[in-house]
Amino acid sequence: MADKAQIQEAIKAQGEVVRRLKAEKASKDQIDEEVAKLLQLKAQLGGEDGKHVFVLKTAKGTRDYNPKQMAIREKVFNTIIGCFKRHGAETIDTPVFELKETLTGKYGEDSKLIYDLKDQGGELLSLRYDLTVPFARYLAMNKITNIKRYHIAKVYRRDNPAMTRGRYREFYQCDFDIAGQYDPMIPDAECLKIVYEILSELDLGDFRIKVNDRRILDGMFAMCGVPDEKFRTICSTVDKLDKASWEDVKNEMVKEKGLSEGVADQIGEYVSMQGGMDLAERLLQDPKLSQSKQACAGLADMKQLFSYLQLFQVTDKVLFDLSLARGLDYYTGVIYEAVLSQMIQAPVVAKQNGALPGDEASVSVGSVAGGGRYDGLVGMFDPKGKKVPCVGVSIGIERIFSIMEQKAELLAEKVRTTETQVLVASAQKNLLEERLKLTTELWNAGIKAEVLYKKNPKLLTQLQHCEETGIPLVAILGEQELKDGVVKLRKVASREEVDVPREELVEELKRRTSKLP
Amino acid sequence: MADKAQIQEAIKAQGEVVRRLKAEKASKDQIDEEVAKLLQLKAQLGGEDGKHVFVLKTAKGTRDYNPKQMAIREKVFNTIIGCFKRHGAETIDTPVFELKETLTGKYGEDSKLIYDLKDQGGELLSLRYDLTVPFARYLAMNKITNIKRYHIAKVYRRDNPAMTRGRYREFYQCDFDIAGQYDPMIPDAECLKIVYEILSELDLGDFRIKVNDRRILDGMFAMCGVPDEKFRTICSTVDKLDKASWEDVKNEMVKEKGLSEGVADQIGEYVSMQGGMDLAERLLQDPKLSQSKQACAGLADMKQLFSYLQLFQVTDKVLFDLSLARGLDYYTGVIYEAVLSQMIQAPVVAKQNGALPGDEASVSVGSVAGGGRYDGLVGMFDPKGKKVPCVGVSIGIERIFSIMEQKAELLAEKVRTTETQVLVASAQKNLLEERLKLTTELWNAGIKAEVLYKKNPKLLTQLQHCEETGIPLVAILGEQELKDGVVKLRKVASREEVDVPREELVEELKRRTSKLP
Structure with a gap:
């Protein structure tokens, strides 16, 4: 670890960074990050008692x-x-x-x-x-x-x-x-x-699955007059339509990405279209789109897709939506996205x-x-x-x-x-060994069992543990039970108790827990 | 991406690094790493056809x-x-x-x-x-x-x-x-x-679980005359005893870590000891160890531990072994390690x-x-x-x-x-739609089903797919089956076939697959 003087030097420098960002009215996010760094450095100096103070958080x-x-x-x-x-x-x-x-x-x-x-x-x-x-x-x-x-x-x-x-x-x-x-x-x-x-x-x-096809988008861009090298970047802009208004998206196309207003408006008409197989059929007749080989291939496949979706019984939720673009570069054909309807x-x-x-x-x-x-x-x-x-x-x-x-x-x-089925408990003192022995029997038989790690826990403490963690059953051992060769099995919810012979306990637990949800 | 001249510059520099390491007879590992970097740089220049050539590997x-x-x-x-x-x-x-x-x-x-x-x-x-x-x-x-x-x-x-x-x-x-x-x-x-x-x-x-206690080790180090500040580093050295001989370990203690030979030999005597609860009892009487409070606390707990391990029925595989040290700094009490016996x-x-x-x-x-x-x-x-x-x-x-x-x-x-239970197949052409329809019925009923993504697959191809991937059943559709409202259900292993009424197919599949391993 660096020595104290070095750390103090670093704190000073980092303090400068934060002050400068604040003066420049940098984004809150950027400032927060640099403040976090500053705090980490300060923490390295340690608290008043000299103990190293950790920043207790997960990474941003x-x-x-x-x-x-x-x-x-x-x-x-x-x-x-x-x-x-x-x-x-x-x-x-x-x-x-x-x-x-x-x-x-x-x-x-x-x-x-x-x-x-x-x-x-x-x-x-x-x-x-x-x-x-x-x-x-x-x-x-x-x-x-x-x-x-x-x-x-x-x-x-x-x-x-x-x-x-x-x-x-x-x-x-x-x-x-x-x-x-x-x-x-x-x-x-x-x-x-x-x-x-x-x-x-x-x-x-309720939900909707929107589908589109990169070939339909590219054909549409080409027919509307977007230059080839701008297809992907315009695609990214169209992709924002799920969060932004058409005005904002058009603005980005024209002002940031350099499309003419006329081209943007033509795109605007297409990306407002939604439908099913019928829309694919209609667009195959569209005077502009039908001139693009790419678009036609995409539209024909879209028809085919919907015919399979009918066989799969899912068309009630699927929507052909020309505004769907998806951000990533690597898509070449069909694209889709599912959205939940509820807020x-x-x-x-x-x-x-x-x-x-x-x-x-x-x-x-x-x-x-x-x-x-x-x-x-x-x-x-x-x-x-x-x-x-x-x-x-x-x-x-x-x-x-x-x-x-x-x-x-x-x-x-x-x-x-947890999935614990039974807690092994006792009502009396000095029964830790007996509890551990019984728990071992249950574990070895594949029963999910717990036992409190205390020599002499109170029965109430043991029952509370069951209620807090949802354990449905308690197997209670006492002097009398040990003498009689039985275990008192208690249902936590109903407080019903019944004595079960020790050698039948595993079977009884399996029978009872197989009925649990 | 950097331009070609920059990359060529970097390749030249990296080539120098590799040559120097080879001349210095650096470790194979170090050289390999630098060669890998060189290859990555060369790959960036692309192949002869100008296509970028990727290094197809996972990270080292x-x-x-x-x-x-x-x-x-x-x-x-x-x-x-x-x-x-x-x-x-x-x-x-x-x-x-x-x-x-x-x-x-x-x-x-x-x-x-x-x-x-x-x-x-x-x-x-x-x-x-x-x-x-x-x-x-x-x-x-x-x-x-x-x-x-x-x-x-x-x-x-x-x-x-x-x-x-x-x-x-x-x-x-x-x-x-x-x-x-x-x-x-x-x-x-x-x-x-x-x-x-x-x-x-x-x-x-077969396996063994070795146990020891940091307090026993520390007490032992103290009583043998190891200075306090060397406890952890000597601990790391002792930890090598599972892979190295005592001579090598002693050598490291004396030559690298500065213990006297006498101190190392005393440690050597203790770390050769193995046993069970009896060893803990014996060491509690050991003239040297019994003078260390720490060691005594560790040994008393070791006895207690073995008594619980008896109740848990696991003592047949557990060994109290004073040579077990574990590398990490943060242990404060009991430590353990399981090793398999077989080579x-x-x-x-x-x-x-x-x-x-x-x-x-x-x-x-x-x-x-x-x-x-x-x-x-x-x-x-x-x-x-x-x-x-x-x-x-x-x-x-x-x-x-x-x-x-x-x-x-x-x-x-x-x-x-895979866990696929049944392949939906057909022996004739033009039945893709029928296959997809039946597969949908099965999926909707929770049956694990596959169908080949081909319009007209050969029956042989479909059966081979089952054999290669272990699918136990085939549901075969043909013109005749469709007319009769049945599906031919075939066991892949025995080639037995039986016609099952379409409306009973799901039940029949559930019945058959519940018996599968």
Whole structure:
């Protein structure tokens, strides 16, 4: 550790940085970050008693999960993994960091949000930004040409966190992808079926899945007169339509990205269109769009997609929406995004994070799933450029967690964080050994059992532990029970008690707990 | 991206670095790292056709898990989590990175192995090195004074990887810890019970759990004449006894750490001792040790521990071993480590990684679990130094994976990577729509079903897919079946076929698949 004089020097310098930013009226966010650094430095000097004082927090934009949050998370994961497995998916895992150059050039304007590791000698590494690029690297590296896989893992983005809305710098992605050369639109339709099944099963209220196609967007841009090299950046601008008004989006197109007003207005007409298979059919006759080969290919596939979606019984929630653009560079065909219809009240989360309830806290959670086709990404990695067509979907699990947590809080649901079936207890002193012996018998028989780590706990303390943690049964030992070769089995909820012969206890517990929810 | 001239400049400089290291006869490892950097730079220049050529690899010391490895991993995790839940544990999660200073000063000589994140503005962050320090930070931050929790997550160490032996730079830890003020040695004994249960259930062959106590070691060091300030560093040296001979260890004590030969020899006598409760009793009478208060407290607790281990029925595998020291700084009481008895042959893994089979590949995997009591760590984080006593164990899951993978390979076990119960197939053309319709019925009823993404697949292709991936049943549709309102259900293994009425298919599948393993 640096010596005191060095630290004091650093504190002085950092104090300057903060003062300068405040004078320059820099963003609150920027100032906060530099203040945090200053506090860390001050903490190194230690408290008055010379003890080192730690800044007790998690890194900005990240959070711990407590046991209750983990119980909810486990439930959500089980539903999602259950769906992926029902559709015959395998799973893989990749490292949390990749060679930096593996990620370079894949995320368009968002590449600046990638976390890099410090160069401590050796390779230059970055934390993964999503699971899709590592998946493509995995396929190219192992020369895999077809696979249906899911991958659930954390990804990292140096974004501006909005934690009340479930936006973090470290967050889970739940990805399902199908790689391989298949007949058109069948895997694409299955991805949408999966989104439909998961959102229905999680019971998050009504939702819509918007679909579009990059080829339709590109054809539309071309026919409206957008220069080729501006397709991707205009795409990013269109993508803001879910949060911004058309006026703002048009403004960005004209003032920042240099389109003429006439071109922007033509785009404006198209991106207001929504419909189903009928819209695809109508646009195939559109005088402008029908002149673009790309657009026609996209529209024909859109029709095909809707016909499969009918067979999959999901068209009631799917909407062909020309304003859907998606931010990422690598999409080449169908794209989609699921949004919840309800507005979410977020007082609970806001309170937890010490924020004031207000505008920010009660907004729509927005997109909860998104994806699309990316036929070129694997080829970027392959030395010979060999392509592997891919389509996939990513479930926005953090937003779903936020909603589930709020629901549990609003309904004052009691969430159990352990699965313990029985507490081994005693009403008298000096029975620790007997309690441990019985607990051992239960563990060895596969029963989920607990025992308090005290020599002589009071019975009341033991019963309270059951009520607090939701343990349904207590096995009580006393001198008399030991003499009679029985155990007093008590139901915590009803206080019913019955003596069970010791040698039948395991069977009786198995019988009773198999009926528990 | 940098321009061509800049890259060529960098390549020249890096080439110099490599040449210099080779001339200096630097370690192979160091040279390899710099060569890797050089190759990355060269790759940026692109191939002959101007296409950017990627280095297709994972970061040094890390690996992808393919579906087969994931299937094995899932099985191992289920066993371990099952055990943790049987003992009433909750689970938490913490971010993959912490404020750098949270980790500083916790790991003794190993702190140099911590991965830092690049300073991109904002906080200084490091990847977690273990799950114990983040756990202590979590307890102090949330003022939690008792909890029994498990945490399964990846940790990061810039160590020299030995991947054939299951040693990686990114690897899983499976931690179980009990925090709280309880009667002595009960939670400690439960940790050992858990190690015993997990290693037995995973069926990894015979094993031993060595136990010792930091207080016994410190008392022993004091009585042998080691100066106080050398306790921790001598502890690190003693810890090498599982891999190095006494001569080497003594050499390090005398030549590197400055002990006199007489002191080292006295230590040598003690660290050769092994036994059970009897050894603890004998050492309580030892003329030297019995003069150390610390040692006596440790020995009395060791006796108590063994008495609980008897009740837990695990003493057959537990060994009180005075040479056990454990590397980490934060232990304050009981420490333990589990080792497998068998030597592991690792030809398969060695082959996979392109290494030659040889000495390195066929060595013992060594320790597969370890832990101990750390009563001071939470207090380091608490502003007022308030202590929360903790004891815990970490399962060395990567080594266990390596063994399970080798076992599966040696036994030529067929590992299924999906759970699909039935493939929906057809023997005739133009039945894609009918196949999709039936698959939808099955998915909606919760049956795990697949369908090939082809308009007109051959029946043989469909049956081969079942055999390759282990799908046990095929539901075959044809013109005749559709007319008769039936589905032909075929068992892949026996080729038995039977017509099932369409409306009874779901029930029939549920009946059949509930009997599957």
